[in-house]
Amino acid sequence: MDTEVRRQIIVGFDKNEKGRTTIMGYNGWTNWETWNFKLWIDNDEDTYRKALNMARGKDAYQFSLALENWADNMLGELGFDFGFFADVCNTSIKEVNFYEVAESYLLEIENEVIEEVYRMKMCKKVKLSKLSPDEPLTTVMSKDV
Numbered sequence: 001m002d003t004e005v006r007r008q009i010i011v012g013f014d015k016n017e018k019g020r021t022t023i024m025g026y027n028g029w030t031n032w033e034t035w036n037f038k039l040w041i042d043n044d045e046d047t048y049r050k051a052l053n054m055a056r057g058k059d060a061y062q063f064s065l066a067l068e069n070w071a072d073n074m075l076g077e078l079g080f081d082f083g084f085f086a087d088v089c090n091t092s093i094k095e096v097n098f099y100e101v102a103e104s105y106l107l108e109i110e111n112e113v114i115e116e117v118y119r120m121k122m123c124k125k126v127k128l129s130k131l132s133p134d135e136p137l138t139t140v141m142s143k144d145v
Contacts, residue, residue, distance in 0.1 A: 029097070029100065030097040030100055031095055031097070033092045033093075033095040033096045034095070034096050034097040034100055034101060037071065037096045037098075037101060038101050038104065041101075050070075051067070051070075051105055052105060052108075052109060054066050054067070054070065055102070055105050055106060055109060058102075060099060060102045060103045060106055061099065061102075063102035063105070063106065064098035064099040064101070064102040065098070067098045067101055067102055068093070068096070068098045071093050071096065071098075072093065075089050075090070075093065
């Protein structure tokens with residue numbers, strides 16, 4: 001994907017009254033719809049875990065498509081198949097920058113993995129430092145640190 005196109009997808013652009021390109025945003029996100037989508041997913045443990053599970057084995061683009069499909073399915077589950085509310089919700093869903101949300105979740109997952117590896121390394125260092133010369137290693141590994 002072209003870098004400029006990718007940047008436009010992630011950041012979002014608009015033309016001001018003088019025809020200059022300006023960056024739009026809301027609370028650090030592309031727009032209110034993107035921020036709101038991520039907020040609602042993050043604020044419910046089940047949907048948050050579902051989003052993280054959907055990310056498995058996907059790159060940001062694939063994951064963004066899965067998130068968009070999920071949002072469309074949630075709308076269908078609400079019964080907004082047609083009418084005013086369907087139009088309003090569909091318009092909002094089209095404004096969500098799913099790629100930006102996908103990258104955010106993938107970064108969260110990456111950071112959790114890094115933190116876990118760090119904790120495991122630190123835990124091993126502490127346990128090994130408590131090892132006395134005549135104590136077997138298996139005893140130390142079973143002790144609380």
